[in-house]
Amino acid sequence: MTALASDLVVRSLAVTFRSGTTIAEHRHRWGQLVVVARGAMRVTAVSQVWITPPTRALWLPAGVPHRLCAVGAEVALRTLYLAEPLSQALPAQPSVREVSPLLRELVLHILSLGMLVGSQPAQARLAQVLVDLVAQAGAVDLQLPMPADPRARALADRLLAQPGERVALAALADNVGASLRTLQRAFARETGLPIEAWRSKASLLHAAALLAEGASVTEAAGDAGWQSLAGFGAAFRQVFGMTPGRYRARRDQA
Structure with a gap:
């Protein structure tokens, strides 16, 4: 029927x-x-x-x-x-x-x-x-708030598109036509995060996606722009509540 x-x-x-x-x-x-x-x-x-x-x-x-x-x-x-x-x-x-x-x-x-x-x-x-x-x-907590300010949004889009890029924030600010101080205020006001913390979380979310795809911890850390595996592991655990290796292993449970 x-x-x-x-x-x-x-x-x-x-x-x-x-x-x-x-x-x-x-x-x-x-x-x-x-x-x-x-x-x-x-x-x-x-x-x-x-x-x-x-x-x-x-x-x-x-x-x-x-x-x-x-x-x-x-x-x-x-x-x-x-x-x-x-x-x-x-x-x-x-x-x-x-x-x-x-x-x-x-x-x-x-x-x-x-x-x-x-x-x-x-x-x-x-x-x-x-x-x-x-x-x-x-x-x-797997989300990132996006700023509304057009220049801050342009920078956020750049950081999401190239999360492993380690260009200085001051240089990136010049590229979007604003001072770093202006962008720092916009990010803090509109996302609740300092711009450095926002960038770090964006890179960790990118690394999490790579780990879910099957990349090794070393590959994910490098592609996300982390030079220190220890620093990457500590930051990852703070955000996701587990080590990158354990997070990667969970994909096999899906």
Whole structure:
């Protein structure tokens, strides 16, 4: 029996992208849970940039404009779309969430079904369990706030595009037509981070994406511009709560 469109409460989609694939800004009428099965994904939405690696998921509420970029040789996404009122029971702002083994298996099960229909009691219960697991999943600090000032935004875009570049900030400031002091004030005011801390976190998020792709710790640190492995390891652990080696190993659990 074919389900009526109005009876659907969860839809699913599995898709694979090549590295560098971008999807222009768009929005969905349904809430979106994007689980990264392989590779990593960079998402820009609501003046924030998120890096979502394997074993994590990005929650995007309905109606939020966003654009995507695939990071990794091959990026596999497992996406669930949640209708109202399911999506309204989840956070009103985008966030990266932990993916527990139970949540991962439930997502895969829903993908095998293709959809969940609210009029079928068993599927309605699965939908509610899904909402409960996402709501209970811990949020992970894998985002960078983006400055609104045009010159500061130009610098932020440069640092994101070339996270391993070690050009002095003063020289980069000249390139965007502002003094370093002006940019420091803009970053502190609009992102809540000193510009040096913002740059460091951008490089660590880039390194995390490389580790998720399978790069070695040495390769990831070097590509992200870190000259000291010890310094890289300490900074990485402070942001992600684990060593780069352990973070890399988690990709095999996806």
